[in-house]
Amino acid sequence: MSSPPLGAPKGVSSRHGEILSVAADLFWAQGYDATSMSDLAAALGLSKASLYHHIETKESLLFDMSVVVLRRITAAVEAAADSSPEPLERLRAMVREHVVTALDHQTMNATSLTELRALSDEHRVAVTRMRDSYDRMIDEVIAEAQHAGAIRADISSKLLRLALLNLLNWTIFWFRADGDVSPADLADLLTSIFLQGALVASG
């Protein structure tokens, strides 16, 4: 199967992490299928055969990076969920962590989100399960805020979650780290739109 990207003894696979990072950049820039193992080997300064000494298959790279980013964003947002007892404050903290963490590993997240169909059946199921679990966590916090009377209840928590993730996730397509808006500022802006809306009357 695939080697453990996290949880392995320190240093044992720092090389693996570097390979995942470079692969993510290439996969995002050119597409997973359009990136050859020769491209990746060249970007790493290795021959193709040497590259295969460190990894199993091309597909395992895609799977491993999906697991890495999903574990990371789940851990970060779960921690944020524990930051306050107040539902609305929890939601704000989670949105901020989601945006900042997603943009901090932008190419891995973007690749994982858009290249899911390139995974093998088993790997795709595993990644989908992790995503579903993440979605449920968001659903629960939204539902909690609805029960507390803070968030409107005329829309189901599932649809509110879909709208919220719409608002957050498309950002990976256009965000540039060298632009004039920081991830934290962007998170605040998107939170404000989601909660207050764009109307003057409601600001």
Next chain:
Amino acid sequence: MSSPPLGAPKGVSSRHGEILSVAADLFWAQGYDATSMSDLAAALGLSKASLYHHIETKESLLFDMSVVVLRRITAAVEAAADSSPEPLERLRAMVREHVVTALDHQTMNATSLTELRALSDEHRVAVTRMRDSYDRMIDEVIAEAQHAGAIRADISSKLLRLALLNLLNWTIFWFRADGDVSPADLADLLTSIFLQGALVASG
């Protein structure tokens, strides 16, 4: 270059339109690079050589479908923009047309949005120009609503447009025509979130 998908005499290239439609479904399901011309030919009930009698290159299919959907959504949203003199009503009508038109040709739109990097340099520039022009149209309507005092002015029209398109565009990743929400209902819901927000206090 590429044959004219719109504007040609009726019937002359109805075959071309069918090919684009089938290609969009395959490109979206499997990815542009992962879909072979053999796959496409088989889906059309043709041999590969016969398929090449009707088209130029694989890449031209991707370009042509991008032009088709961009022309279509631009025309639909422009018409909606002319539907009312009131800025907020115009915005509502435009959002509805954007969502309904995008979902009406979901696989073409989704493919065009996510496979831009697979286009040749010249084709990519051409598509990007069309998209930029579309974005400017949205910017203008938002700026107009800001000047009319209907939309908050503490966020630039450009950032508001990015947030709005975030909210609308990610929908193509999860929307299912056989689900329990129609495109029109979804458009209303997303418009409501964008304008009023999710807070109870502002509803």
Next chain:
DNA sequence: GTCTATAAAGAGATAGAC
């Protein structure tokens, strides 16, 4: 307009030497 056959290039992955 459709076909069979094929050209020419590149893909993922491996063998085996060092």
Next chain:
DNA sequence: GTCTATCTCTTTATAGAC
């Protein structure tokens, strides 16, 4: 751990008959 060389398969695209 790294390399050169290679295997095998598939790719886009075309030639040329019907």
